[in-house]
Amino acid sequence: MSRIKIGIVLYPTFGGSGVVATELGKALAAKGHQVHFITYSQPVRLGSFRENIFYHEVAVSDYPLFDFQPYETELTSKIVDVVRYEKLDVLHVHYAIPHASAAFMAKMILRSQGIKIPFVTTLHGTDITLVGKDPSFEPVITFCINESDAVTAVSESLRKSTYEHFKVNREIEVVPNFIVPNIDTMRVNEEMRSKYASKNEVILCHISNFRKVKRVEDVIQVFAKVNAKINSKLILVGDGPERYNCEKLTRELNLTDRIIFLGKLRDTVHVLQIADVFLLPSETESFGLAALEAMAESVPVISSNTGGISEVNQHGYSGFLSDVGDIDDMVKNTLFLLEPETLKQFKINALERSKHFSLVNILPKYEAIYRKLVSKN
Ligand code: GMT
Numbered sequence: 001m002s003r004i005k006i007g008i009v010l011y012p013t014f015g016g017s018g019v020v021a022t023e024l025g026k027a028l029a030a031k032g033h034q035v036h037f038i039t040y041s042q043p044v045r046l047g048s049f050r051e052n053i054f055y056h057e058v059a060v061s062d063y064p065l066f067d068f069q070p071y072e073t074e075l076t077s078k079i080v081d082v083v084r085y086e087k088l089d090v091l092h093v094h095y096a097i098p099h100a101s102a103a104f105m106a107k108m109i110l111r112s113q114g115i116k117i118p119f120v121t122t123l124h125g126t127d128i129t130l131v132g133k134d135p136s137f138e139p140v141i142t143f144c145i146n147e148s149d150a151v152t153a154v155s156e157s158l159r160k161s162t163y164e165h166f167k168v169n170r171e172i173e174v175v176p177n178f179i180v181p182n183i184d185t186m187r188v189n190e191e192m193r194s195k196y197a198s199k200n201e202v203i204l205c206h207i208s209n210f211r212k213v214k215r216v217e218d219v220i221q222v223f224a225k226v227n228a229k230i231n232s233k234l235i236l237v238g239d240g241p242e243r244y245n246c247e248k249l250t251r252e253l254n255l256t257d258r259i260i261f262l263g264k265l266r267d268t269v270h271v272l273q274i275a276d277v278f279l280l281p282s283e284t285e286s287f288g289l290a291a292l293e294a295m296a297e298s299v300p301v302i303s304s305n306t307g308g309i310s311e312v313n314q315h316g317y318s319g320f321l322s323d324v325g326d327i328d329d330m331v332k333n334t335l336f337l338l339e340p341e342t343l344k345q346f347k348i349n350a351l352e353r354s355k356h357f358s359l360v361n362i363l364p365k366y367e368a369i370y371r372k373l374v375s376k377n
Contacts, residue, residue: 017124021094079106091119100144118149118373125286155308178362205275210240218281272297295354300346318353
């Protein structure tokens with residue numbers, strides 16, 4: 001199988017799209033492809049020196065004339081440069097805004113220089129369900145989706161929403177997110193767990209970017225009711241606009257000794273290893289990568305049934321799903337799940353379900369898309 005030179009354009013932050021794009025690039029590089037990441041700061045999951053991986057930073061200039069720096073223009077110029085001088089075969093842009101329009105513009109510029117470059121756009125969620133629907137973005141998003149050489153969505157639900165909300169007249173392939181095998185053999189032990197909870201306490205966990213859409217206050221409300229019945233601890237990982245409100249609510253509920261705010265963590269595996277249940281009550285979620293990552297560490301999931309979560313978390317098998325905001329139902333399900341024998345079985349099921357999203361099943365789907373485009377070029 002011949003090596004492909006792929007340019008990956010992504011957000012480098014803690015968001016799911018950046019995590020998926022980075023892990024995909026690392027996996028492609030490990031298979032012998034050459035991967036060039038293009039973004040404004042080092043992707044959080046990129047880590048250290050690895051063969052076949054290159055990172056091209058987009059420097060955002062700071063001219064006093066601009067009230068808003070033209071990131072998309074700087075990104076486009078960087079893409080043109082990298083494609084031209086690294087002789088890339090294909091571009092893969094994650095998150096439509098502004099990556100798909102930058103890729104389209106770069107493609108046009110390169111075409112004027114006699115260079116052909118196809119691009120794949122992967123839709124991740126809020127680029128369609130929240131931001132993309134905004135009338136000020138919509139014409140650009142519709143155009144770029146239609147002009148991409150291939151388009152993928154991370155769930156069937158997101159594919160459907162894209163057709164519902166945009167005048168899209170082309171095929172969108174569903175390529176689900178995936179789990180990278182955990183090569184870290186160190187499992188967190190009882191001693192580490194005991195630092196956060198005593199033997200008779202259970203640990204609930206939530207990981208997110210604390211945006212409104214994640215409904216972290218619901219996590220706290222569910223926890224408060226569960227804790228009233230079963231001695232528990234709640235570990236919250238991440239940071240974002242809602243953190244202040246969540247801390248305030250924690251104080252109002254007198255739960256400061258029960259709820260632990262860890263802030264942002266580069267690697268969440270070890271926290272998941274001491275958790276019993278993962279909570280994801282989001283308002284909208286195109287896939288729910290955080291839930292999948294929990295399941296891969298044998299942690300069953302209590303979630304809302306919005307968007308693509310039901311394609312990941314299987315109701316009554318790897319966890320339970322409730323309507324958005326139905327705190328009482330989530331409490332009922334959590335208490336049921338925490339019955340020792342039930343929990344034991346659901347932990348096994350969660351791990352089993354996560355295997356459906358193994359990297360080995362998903363990587364060839366992206367490789368096939370790249371190959372098809374490269375052979376057409
Ligand atoms: O809000 C987030 O979780 C970040 C966001 C992003 O774009 O980085 O996540 C979206 O993409 C993830 C990876 O494909 C999905 O797992 C998330 O469900 C999706 N978020 C939403 O739809 C709210």
